[in-house]
Amino acid sequence: MVTTRNVGNDRKICDGRAAASIVFQDDIEYSKKLLDGASALYSFANDKNKRHSYSCDNSNIARYYNLAGYWDEIIWSVAWMFFASGNVSYLERATEDTVATYAKAFSRIPDLSVLSWDNKLPAAELLLTRLRIFLDPGYTYEGLLRRYHNEADRNMCSYLRQFNVFNWKKKNEKIYFHLKNDINN
Template sequence: MVEARKGISCCKHVVLPVLVVLIVAVIIFLVKDKAHPSPVPSIPSSTPSAAPAPMVPTLENGTYGAALATSIQFLQIQKAGKLVGNTIAWRGDSALNDGKGASLDLSKGLYDAGDHMKFGFPMAFTGTILSWTILEYKQLLTGYGKLNLALDNLRWITDYLVNAHSADNVLCIQVGDPKVDHSCWDRPESMTEERPLLFINKTSPGSDVAGETAAALAAASLVFKSSNATYSSSLLKHAKQLFDFADKYRGIYSYTFPDLANYYNSTDYHDELLWAAAWLYHATGNMTYLQYTTDNGKKFKGYGDPTYFSWDDKRAGTQV
């Protein structure tokens, strides 16, 4: 058993996972505002020279709605691949050959931040949280006219993750060389550097990233279940296979590939196993997954109480 978490792992490039958490936060504020609109404080008549009272953000003045729109648009901006129906004037097709050397189509997915890297661990977490957001706040997203964009962003992620899972016990977890990529400053449409692939498998395990990818696909299967049953079933099939892979061949991916600790270092994998099992239970209703979370949740209790929720630590999420 690996050591307990000792703190927040360092990461230089956290824009994508932080952004999707921001989307959730904005929606929560919108829900609260709708239930309890905040009045704009009035200025007492006895103080005519007082400065105007600051505007309190509400649904009426659109502050949170604008934040939601901008956050979802950011995910659109981060898209790689063939941009069908592109609405971002300064973005174009890019990374069309990603994965071709391994006979895979990895052209889709989202770039991580201001670079051209596709890091599977935070991208999968983005997919899980975006799915959760759609499931919880579908009506609100619809009301703001952002549901279709959210669904489009989610499918852009899940299409990539499905293609990255090329065999039962094989998963591509990275496209691009971060050292080379971070020495360049150019548009993704213009990049010319090599785009190597990095895989986990039986002998090079990564239970954390495989588990998070399983969680993302299981959660997304719920999102698409009513609108595209065939696609939903495919997502669920991959989620089950990835969970079995993560559980059977255990290891921390940034231990398997130490250089990755400089980017998205993982401090454990047990939380991802619980997180994935929880989502698989919701997606399938299979009590085996619920029993897994119950039994192993007790076993991993010595890892301490969560103090935050992030792409690296899902303990808080598994307790919801």
């Protein structure tokens, strides 16, 4: 639950509401309500006085999550906010060099190529690639959108065996794969 005392899931709820507003766009009133809620959460998430770690006051998750990794969520949420609202300020935020740098968007760290509960970067890159291909927002945004597109291409190719990024195992007629540097497998 997001409250003024308990922030952290705000961007996750923001992007969910933004995406839902697209799904329910035929119900104009409900779609607007979802988008208004997403906008309010976006503003709340960007209030530096209220931002702190998911793990603040919750020792059960403190060892699994820290605040250093929220930049991928910024890109993910602003991409959805742009798709839902058409407001160019969200696209501008998604294509800021500093946001991409802090998110380590082009670092080629194998772990960052895998979508997970705490890594939205590959999904954000794919969503921005869709934007570049189908909506062509123009020259102003082309540079960084092209880089996101290239990174999404690399991520997709990394799942192919010949690129040797993952270990592949077959067990009980199912194929499993994990990163080669994953010490848990």
